Amino acid sequence: MPAATIEVIDHEGLPLARLAGSWTLARLSPPIAGIARIDARLRDLSKRGAAWNLHGVTRLDSVGALLLWRAWGRRWPAALDVPPAHRHVLERAAGIVAGDGLRGPPAPPSGLVFAGSVVLTAAKNLLGIVALVGRMVLDLAHLFAHPADIPWREFSANLYKSGARALPVTALIGFLIGVVLSYLTSLQLKVFGADIYIVNLLGISIVRELGPVLVAVLVAGRSGSAMTAQIGVMRVTEEIDALATIGVSRTLRLVLPKVAALAVAMPLLVVWCSAAGIVGGMISAHLQMDLSYGFFMDTLPRVVPVANVWIGLGKGFVFGILVALIACHFGLKVQPNTESLSSMTTTSVVTAITVVIMVDAVAAILTRNLGMPV
Amino acid sequence: MKPSPPAIDIRGVWTRYGDAVIHRDIDLSVAAGETLGLVGGSGSGKTTLLREIVGLLEPDAGSVRVFGHAVLDPDLRVRRMVRRRFGMLFQQGALFSALSVFDNIAFPLRELRVLDDELIRDLVLLKLQMVELEPHQGRMMPAELSGGMVKRVALARALALEPELLVLDEPTAGLDPDRGENFVKLIRMLQKELGFTVLMVTHDLDTLAGLATRIAVLADQRIIACGTAAEVVAVDHPFIRNFFCSERAVTAMQARCS
Numbered sequence: 331m332p333a334a335t336i337e338v339i340d341h342e343g344l345p346l347a348r349l350a351g352s353w354t355l356a357r358l359s360p361p362i363a364g365i366a367r368i369d370a371r372l373r374d375l376s377k378r379g380a381a382w383n384l385h386g387v388t389r390l391d392s393v394g395a396l397l398l399w400r401a402w403g404r405r406w407p408a409a410l411d412v413p414p415a416h417r418h419v420l421e422r423a424a425g426i427v428a429g430d431g432l433r434g435p436p437a438p439p440s441g442l443v444f445a446g447s448v449v450l451t452a453a454k455n456l457l458g459i460v461a462l463v464g465r466m467v468l469d470l471a472h473l474f475a476h477p478a479d480i481p482w483r484e485f486s487a488n489l490y491k492s493g494a495r496a497l498p499v500t501a502l503i504g505f506l507i508g509v510v511l512s513y514l515t516s517l518q519l520k521v522f523g524a525d526i527y528i529v530n531l532l533g534i535s536i537v538r539e540l541g542p543v544l545v546a547v548l549v550a551g552r553s554g555s556a557m558t559a560q561i562g563v564m565r566v567t568e569e570i571d572a573l574a575t576i577g578v579s580r581t582l583r584l585v586l587p588k589v590a591a592l593a594v595a596m597p598l599l600v601v602w603c604s605a606a607g608i609v610g611g612m613i614s615a616h617l618q619m620d621l622s623y624g625f626f627m628d629t630l631p632r633v634v635p636v637a638n639v640w641i642g643l644g645k646g647f648v649f650g651i652l653v654a655l656i657a658c659h660f661g662l663k664v665q666p667n668t669e670s671l672s673s674m675t676t677t678s679v680v681t682a683i684t685v686v687i688m689v690d691a692v693a694a695i696l697t698r699n700l701g702m703p704v
Numbered sequence: 705m706k707p708s709p710p711a712i713d714i715r716g717v718w719t720r721y722g723d724a725v726i727h728r729d730i731d732l733s734v735a736a737g738e739t740l741g742l743v744g745g746s747g748s749g750k751t752t753l754l755r756e757i758v759g760l761l762e763p764d765a766g767s768v769r770v771f772g773h774a775v776l777d778p779d780l781r782v783r784r785m786v787r788r789r790f791g792m793l794f795q796q797g798a799l800f801s802a803l804s805v806f807d808n809i810a811f812p813l814r815e816l817r818v819l820d821d822e823l824i825r826d827l828v829l830l831k832l833q834m835v836e837l838e839p840h841q842g843r844m845m846p847a848e849l850s851g852g853m854v855k856r857v858a859l860a861r862a863l864a865l866e867p868e869l870l871v872l873d874e875p876t877a878g879l880d881p882d883r884g885e886n887f888v889k890l891i892r893m894l895q896k897e898l899g900f901t902v903l904m905v906t907h908d909l910d911t912l913a914g915l916a917t918r919i920a921v922l923a924d925q926r927i928i929a930c931g932t933a934a935e936v937v938a939v940d941h942p943f944i945r946n947f948f949c950s951e952r953a954v955t956a957m958q959a960r961c962s
Binding site for chain 1: 742771788789800801802818820822823827829830831833834839845849856865866897898909
């Protein structure tokens with residue numbers, strides 16, 4: 331294909347532009363001088379009131395036509411000689427109506443508006459979660475009346491996916507945190523000769539605080555994100571609507587089994603993770619301070635009242651429900667596009683972790699008189 | 705002028721999935737300017753062949769050349785050059801769901817990085833007009849579009865770079881017959897105007913009758929017939945008998961010929 335060329339000759343005092351070659355996107359872009367230069371040249375010619383002859387043009391596509399049309403100031407030039415085929419293309423370009431405000435990006439909101447919208451969004455999400463809880467209570471009532479409808483399969487699948495499959499990673503994290511914590515505290519305790527208090531410190535902090543929070547963070551990242559993405563994709567592909575038309579309640583079949591599975595799996599994971607943490611701490615204490623395993627195991631139940639275990643288990647139960655509820659809520663809010671799916675998954679995990687830590691802080695205050703050794 | 709190479713030239717293509725042979729030594733050539741309809745039963749590997757032509761899949765053996773260049777040329781510049789010369793319309797449209805209709809069509813133009821914003825805007829409006837959509841519909845998101853509109857927007861995006869070859873995967877699947885017919889008319893009109901070559905895969909006889917100048921039939925892992933509708937129907941093969949000689953097919957073909 332020949333390149334696009336412009337030849338200018340003088341014709342009765344005015345320039346006559348003779349265009350030739352292939353005026354197409356493929357020929358006008360980089361290899362040749364570039365569109366900007368051709369554009370500037372055309373505009374210059376147009377300003378000088380040139381006459382135009384397009385008979386040498388072999389191909390004219392919409393890019394070429396638009397370039398010319400723009401250079402002519404969006405109206406037909408006084409003197410134009412163009413074969414009918416090209417005239418048709420030019421007429422097409424002439425026919426476009428400028429749609430105003432086609433691409434007005436929204437102005438960034440001012441501080442106050444932004445703060446307001448954040449509060450409103452948070453309130454809306456809270457309402458949404460409350461509504462979801464309400465639906466689940468109704469579903470539970472329904473299941474109580476019709477036990478045959480209990481979604482056992484989904485429940486056990488979720489229990490396996492978010493419980494059993496999480497065992498290795500929770501054990502590893504728990505063990506490592508136990509080792510690190512024990513190592514760092516033992517360095518301090520040695521200074522005061524208070525070595526044996528390592529058992530109290532590790533026991534209380536891991537069983538009561540670190541175990542549940544660590545597991546909640548891990549599960550929010552592992553299972554919460556998966557739940558949001560799963561429900562979100564089901565919304566994108568209209569599977570949720572398909573469920574509804576078959577007459578299956580989405581909360582009963584999708585949300586309830588997930589919430590129930592995490593409510594059961596999380597306390598168990600908390601025990602598992604705390605145990606791994608204690609073992610890690612014990613090994614570290616043995617290596618660092620020569621504290622025997624037997625002494626550690628003997629002292630642990632005496633210095634860590636059993637109430638702490640119940641607090642840990644209770645937290646696991648509550649955190650599990652929270653993580654699953656938040657994940658499902660944001661999953662159901664996904665709009666049918668990829669951007670919304672990714673942002674909702676992120677929001678779900680971030681919200682779940684934040685809420686868990688906030689609830690943990692409140693729980694720490696409420697249970698401050700419980701489970702402390704006397 | 706020297707004769708231009710065929711738009712698509714497939715030589716000796718073999719495709720296997722595990723032990724299953726999908727394509728056995730396939731030869732197929734599409735001349736510039738023609739419209740070839742590729743038909744075949746479900747699972748006969750039509751879409752696989754299409755994906756090999758556009759370079760999304762590599763055949764196990766054989767060569768696929770588009771405009772005389774290998775689609776999977778080791779030289780990335782050649783690859784990109786070839787890819788810019790054809791547009792593909794996916795079965796489900798494959799619009800970018802996070803972008804508006806306008807941005808979807810503008811996307812390939814912006815990727816060129818040589819066009820200014822004003823020109824891109826005008827070009828998008830022009831393409832919208834070509835596929836008979838209103839400028840204000842450019843603000844809509846893909847999720848808000850009906851099936852027919854998704855196809856139109858996808859067509860506008862496929863045409864954004866002024867391709868010389870348009871590859872269509874089931875262009876009328878999922879459209880009601882009326883919309884399907886309109887869409888076929890639209891493609892035919894655009895082809896007349898812009899002069900691109902078309903390769904399409906379809907199940908639909910009306911689409912085939914309305915668009916294709918030549919038909920290739922894929923069955924038993926090879927091209928069993930390739931030629932005009934009359935030539936293809938004359939081939940004696942169970943698939944062709946079933947596909948073309950049903951009562952409905954005959955009406956569709958007659959409507960085309962009259």
